Amino acid sequence: MQFKGTLLVVSSCERALKFYRDLFGLELLQDNDGNMELSGGLYLQEARYWETFIGRSVRTRSNSAELYFEEPDLDAFVEKLTALYPDTEYVNPLMTHSWGQRVVRFYDPDGNLIEVGTPI
Numbered sequence: 039m040q041f042k043g044t045l046l047v048v049s050s051c052e053r054a055l056k057f058y059r060d061l062f063g064l065e066l067l068q069d070n071d072g073n074m075e076l077s078g079g080l081y082l083q084e085a086r087y088w089e090t091f092i093g094r095s096v097r098t099r100s101n102s103a104e105l106y107f108e109e110p111d112l113d114a115f116v117e118k119l120t121a122l123y124p125d126t127e128y129v130n131p132l133m134t135h136s137w138g139q140r141v142v143r144f145y146d147p148d149g150n151l152i153e154v155g156t157p158i
Contacts, residue, residue, distance in 0.1 A: 043079025044105065047088045047096050048148045054082050057146055060122050061115075062107060080105075098149025101129075105150065108157045112140050115154055119144070 048054040058064040068075040072084035109115045129143035141155035
């Protein structure tokens with residue numbers, strides 16, 4: 039068995055692809071009409087399919103999991119995030135943990151939690 043990646047439920051694969059391409063440089067590897075595979079092991083599936091498959095509604099902002107990225111120039115990343123997506127909803131603005139790591143936490147346009155921190 040092989041772990042392939044993480045699937046995010048999104049309202050629009052095209053919008054989510056733009057977001058993850060703009061901010062993280064992820065690239066489209068495969069597009070299957072509402073189901074996308076991006077570089078880095080990230081998969082996108084539109085809610086219309088997901089809800090049909092599982093028979094339940096999607097709950098956004100559940101705060102039970104997050105995508106985690108590391109970025110050495112966190113200040114530049116936050117500037118880019120603010121410039122490209124000024125309406126971003128932050129969970130934690132840029133902060134420093136007790137162990138010295140700087141992080142920012144925010145939601146993507148579909149309410150999926152993301153953390154970007156300096157390398158540990």
